[in-house]
Amino acid sequence: MKFWQSLAFCELDQVVELAKFSEELGFYGVSFGDHLITTKTQVDEYLYTQNGQVFWHPETHWPDPWVIAAAIAQQTKNLQFLTTIYVLPMRDSFNAAKAISTAAYLSNNRIIMGVGIGWQKTEFDLTGHDFHTRGKRTDEQLEVMAKLMSGAMVEHHGAFHDFAPLQMSPGTTKPVPVFIGGDSDAAFRRAAQHDGWLGLRYTEEQLPAVLQKVQAAREEAGTQSKPFDVWTAVLQPQDGTFKRVEAMGVTMTNGANFMVDGKIVPSDIDFKKKRIEAFAKQFIHVS
Numbered sequence: 001m002k003f004w005q006s007l008a009f010c011e012l013d014q015v016v017e018l019a020k021f022s023e024e025l026g027f028y029g030v031s032f033g034d035h036l037i038t039t040k041t042q043v044d045e046y047l048y049t050q051n052g053q054v055f056w057h058p059e060t061h062w063p064d065p066w067v068i069a070a071a072i073a074q075q076t077k078n079l080q081f082l083t084t085i086y087v088l089p090m091r092d093s094f095n096a097a098k099a100i101s102t103a104a105y106l107s108n109n110r111i112i113m114g115v116g117i118g119w120q121k122t123e124f125d126l127t128g129h130d131f132h133t134r135g136k137r138t139d140e141q142l143e144v145m146a147k148l149m150s151g152a153m154v155e156h157h158g159a160f161h162d163f164a165p166l167q168m169s170p171g172t173t174k175p176v177p178v179f180i181g182g183d184s185d186a187a188f189r190r191a192a193q194h195d196g197w198l199g200l201r202y203t204e205e206q207l208p209a210v211l212q213k214v215q216a217a218r219e220e221a222g223t224q225s226k227p228f229d230v231w232t233a234v235l236q237p238q239d240g241t242f243k244r245v246e247a248m249g250v251t252m253t254n255g256a257n258f259m260v261d262g263k264i265v266p267s268d269i270d271f272k273k274k275r276i277e278a279f280a281k282q283f284i285h286v287s
Helices: 012-024 065-073 093-106 119-129 135-151 185-192 209-219 243-246 270-284
Strands: 002-006 027-033 080-083 110-117 153-157 160-166 178-181 197-203 231-232 252-254
Touching: 002 012, 002 270, 012 027, 012 065, 012 270, 027 065, 065 209, 065 231, 093 110, 093 135, 110 197, 135 153, 135 185, 135 252, 178 185, 185 209, 197 209, 209 231, 209 243, 231 243
Parallel strands: 002 027, 002 252, 027 080, 080 110, 110 178, 178 197, 197 231, 231 252
Antiparallel strands: 153 160
16 A cells, blocks of 8 residues: 555645655655635535535645645655646646646656546636536546657647647656546546546445446446556544555555644644654554
């Protein structure tokens, strides 16, 4: 099992130190969330809580994940970087490809691009991207960005991108792996075409049914024999939990969280370090 420590919602001045601390404790990588803004009054329904409300505040930090990854890479040796998730269709493909390929280059290929189609229509309205075509655009964006990040002379003629031969330099020295987040049928189908799937938060008992859907999508796509990672957070893990979910097919999981009473609240770095260290002692450093 590869353990990741989420640095989503963390205060920006703590992120580099927490990443270095996580690497020292044996975490495989750190992950970052992604939003451009938080509205004063919530307009769009959040799909992943029972009441439809987000559990963070307008003051919660959401730094650019690729800038952060490139910065942390300069102070770590082997730590990997993952977005959980990057809302790709509220960006244009060229700027996204430039940012991601730069981070991959500066980190010596320690980047995994975790992508989702997003839920907050307000962000799409603000950036001038159509919310209702975001799924189809994501599919084409991933195709276009793989071309652009190769560093080769490329062209594309599709429904959302149409350009003559051009080159984006420098390219990456290896293709950037793509994981797809979400628990809809469309997300499972999209993930089956790429390198991995990003789950949400499940109990150990809920996982078999979800993983069956992932496997069915891969079989339908004819990609079940290709290497594929499954990342998901497991709710309330106990001793032995991660060995059991690994046997189910989960290859990556999340570490400690920093919520208090189900909410994100500002906290000092020592509070976060204690939670990370406690998780590592219980689950990573197990004989």
